[in-house]
Structures are given as C-alpha cells and as structure tokens.
C-alpha cells in the first residue's frame with residue numbers, strides 16, 4: 001500500500017525508548033502553535049512510497065534497532081497504510097511507538113484508527129501545547145500528552161520511562 005512519507009531516520013534515541021528507526025508520515029490538520037515539523041502538516045509533503053520499501057529500509061537497521069516509531073504529521077491520517085507497515089514491523093519482533101495529535105479516546109471512535117491501535121505498543125497522544133512544554137514527560141513534547149502502553153489496542157498502563 002502507498003504511504004505519503006515526509007521523512008525517515010535510520011537511528012534515533014529521542015523518539016521513544018531505545019535505538020529506533022523513525023517514519024514521519026505527511027499530513028496533520030491541527031496546526032499546533034510551535035509545531036516542530038510544520039512542513040509535515042501538508043498532506044502532499046514528501047514522497048509517495050510503497051510500504052514494502054519502507055519496510056526494507058527498516059530491515060536494513062536490524063539488529064541495531066529495538067523498534068520503530070511513527071511520527072509526523074499524524075500517522076493516524078493514513079491508518080490503513082500505517083497499519084500494514086506496523087503489522088509487518090511487529091512480525092520482525094520490533095516494538096512500535098506512535099505519536100498522534102488525537103486523544104486515544106478519539107481514535108477509538110473511528111474503525112480504521114481503532115484497528116491500527118492494535119499494532120501499537122506505546123502511544124504518545126494529544127496535541128502539542130507550547131505553553132505546557134516545561135514539565136513534559138520524557139519522549140513527549142508537552143505535559144498534556146500521555147504515554148500509554150497498549151496491549152491489543154487497549155490501555156494497559158501508563159508507560160514507565
């Protein structure tokens with residue numbers, strides 16, 4: 001399946017726990033003040049890439065990486081393609097983190113987004129709030145965002161970082 005990809009990092013230590021590859025997905029409707037990746041809000045930014053190509057790039061970083069992080073933009077604007085990729089990543093025994101401007105509860109209201117949640121191990125949810133940056137937990141941008149550990153799409157616990 002085709003994905004609109006805004007960027008890719010082979011190795012990152014700041015987008016979730018452990019060394020991770022990061023896929024940035026294009027498109028976000030929020031326009032949060034102070035957004036770190038404003039160019040990625042554009043749904044046509046970056047390149048249209050087949051998810052199998054992204055998977056090959058991820059595989060090239062094994063065994064160095066511990067997992068893969070989806071960020072953006074908002075990965076939940078392309079739920080089907082991201083789900084296909086997340087499923088394949090899990091089959092490689094890598095864990096999946098995902099950043100989103102949606103709240104977890106909002107994602108449950110949409111069938112495709114709720115399905116994608118089943119392939120995510122850790123969800124960092126909620127929009128970025130510039131005024132709440134000061135006490136942000138590690139791996140989140142602002143303190144209103146939650147870091148949620150999921151099991152089969154259900155919240156297991158608040159992730160201990």
Ligand code: SF4
Nearest residue numbers: 028031032035073101
């Ligand atoms: S949700 Fe994230 S990508 Fe979207 S505008 Fe806010 S900070 Fe930027």
